[in-house]
Amino acid sequence: MFLIVVLLSTGLWIVSLGLRGHYVFLNQPKTWNEAQSYCREKHADLATIENTEDVRRMTDVVDGNFDGSAWIGLHGDSKSWRWSLEHSDLYGKGASVFRGWWDQPDNTEGRELCVYISMGKWNDFRCDYSLMAVCYDERGNNTEKYVLLKTYMTWTEAREYCREHHTDLASVKNDTENHIISRIVGDDAAWIGLHRTAWSDMSRSSFTFWAEIIDDSRTYRQQNCVVVWYRSSGGWTWETCDRALPFICYSGTSPRMYHLEGDRKSWLDAQKHCREKYTDLATVDNTEDMDRLMHMTSGSYDGFAWIGMYDDLFRSWRWSLEDEVIQGAGEYRNWDSAQDNTGQGEHCVATVYGAWLAFSCKTLIRFICYDDKNGTQSYVLSDQTATWSDAQSYCRQHHTDLASVRSSTDNQMIAHRAGSEIVWIGLYRGRAWSDQSNSSFRHWKSGQPDYAGGNQNCVAASLADSGKWTDHNCLDVLPFFCYSVAECSSNPSPWLSAGNSYHGVCTSDLQSCEETLRL
Structure with a gap:
């Protein structure tokens, strides 16, 4: 393994190049959220x-240079429940968010991350306790597709057994299925497939590496983030997310090759050209991608050039609480009947009497925060006015985040708190990538995006300013960056720089493309 060790004034920075990208250790104490933001900005993710x-x-x-704890990307909270079986074809609209709680999950001691069913009602529980389980078998039909496992196992053991002998632990998509399973289980308790550990990058990895010895004298309440514990051979333990610790970033190697096209075109014409000749307009995942993209110009051009980011007026609404596994949050909407979502420059959402309206994010109004820091979930109405961004900062500092609205019940609670006030909620219109990539990396120039004129919905890189991004009118004609995916062969060879373009050969797995020559 090739190691590069650099001693920085801010701490030890160690890079390990591997077959699937590399990990970066930073001995700069940050909270889990701060570490996540840093890794997303500088690399790929935690x-x-x-x-x-x-x-x-x-x-x-x-x-061997560190023997304490460091953040990794695994976390769990009351908003990230998901099913072990994640085949998208299995769930119809709304089926994946069906819940049958006895009461709201309480996350006792911050460690109840798995779910069992008893008498038709669900409860959260520690995954390392032994219970019976209900397996799902896609070969069955109706009542035959559920199998009660009468041997007592932990949730993880039950999942492994169900995956080996059937399909997976049972997913419950509606009241009918819940009734069937309840009848099978009877008065006993049995695991189902719902759990709430999630990776920062939304990976579906089910791998775990928990430390064998955990100090049970520690207070586990609200310990919703995971650290790797080097005193325990890299084993994992839970920790409170607001504790400042070193952290591990992952910086995957991009298989993209960038191409600067000098012909000036509008953004849509540039997109069409890139899709016909290459793969798409350029997507950028991290600072390494930006460096490679900038290298394409060789200093021969210092103006603006289109990249693949744009403002999708209809499909890019997202919540400030950036956890795409918030059950139901990505689906529920309650727009005012007069809202058409085509307004230029109206990128943030406020609510009045429960109806949602898009406004300029610079509007000064009151706001609703969501608070989950004390083990209970509540909405808090501010007593001050702020822009949407300032409201977001305030809520993240003093509570959890701006309010996300997952259901009509949530919406009614917020409307009750707000009364007749117009208040910010956490919904905003973010930017999307032309290739529909989920990259969260951003490289904005100071003061951008500013939506000047209300119609600057496409993004260009300013090559005179280290490639920093600015918003532009999509009808402007500019040079543009395309990308293509490198062709692969069974014989890996380094990326080579030739003039103002890159040429390369990857390994047989595109995800394993390795930039062996650091440019």
Whole structure:
């Protein structure tokens, strides 16, 4: 393994190049959320770990220079419940968000991350307790597709058994299925497939590496984020998310090759050209991608050039609480009947009497925060006015975030708190990528995006300013960056720089493309 060790004034920075990208250890204490933001800005995301080889590579990054705890990308909270079986074809509209709680999950001691069913009602519970389980078998039909496992196992053991002998732990998509399973289980308690551990990058990795010895004298309440514990050979333990610790970023190697096209075109014409000749307009995942993109010009051009980011007026609404596994949050909407969502420059959402309206984010109004820091979920109405961004900052500092609205019940609660006030909620219109990539990396120039004139819905890189991004009218004609995916062969060879373009050969797995020559 090739190691680069650099001692920075801010701490030890160690990079390990591996077959699937590399891990970066930073001995700069940050909270989990701060570490996530840093990793997304500078690299790809907080570390995701998919197997024991990843554990070894991550441990080699530290190489004995640190023996404490460091954040990785795994976290769990009351908003991230999801099913072990995640086949999208299995769930109809709304089926994946069906819930049958006895009461709202209480996350006792911050460690109740798995769900059992008893007498038709669900409860959250520690995953390391032994219970019976209900397996789902897609080969069955109706009552035959559920199998009660009468051997007592932990949730993880039950999931492994169900995956080996059937399909997976049972997913429950509606009241009818809940009734069928309840009749099978009777008065006993049995695991179902719902759990709430999630990776920062939304990876579906089910791999775990919990430390064998956990100090039970510690206070586990509100310990919703995971650290790797180097005193325990890289084992994982829970920790409170607001504690400042070192952290591990993952910086995956992009298989994209960038191409600067000098012909000036509008954004849509540039997109069409890139899709016909290459793959698409350029998507950028991290600072390494930006450096490679900038290298394409070789200093021969210092103006603006289109990249693939744009403002999708209809499909890019998202919640400030950036956790796409918030059950139902991505689906529920309650727009005012007069709202058409085509307004230029209206990128943030406020609510009045429960109806939603889009406004300029610079509007000064009151706001509703969501608070989950004390083990209970509540909405808090501010007593001050602020822009949407300032409201977001305030809510994140003093509570959890701006309010997300997952259901009509949530919407009614917020309307009750707000009364007749117009208040910000956490919904805003973000930017999307032309290739529908989910990259969260941003490289805005100071003061951008400013939506000047209300119609600047496409993004260009300013090559005179380190490639910083600015918003532009999509009808402007500019040079543009395309990308293509490198062709692969069974014989890997380095990326080579030739003039103002890149040429490369990857390994047979595109996700394993490795930039062996650091440019």
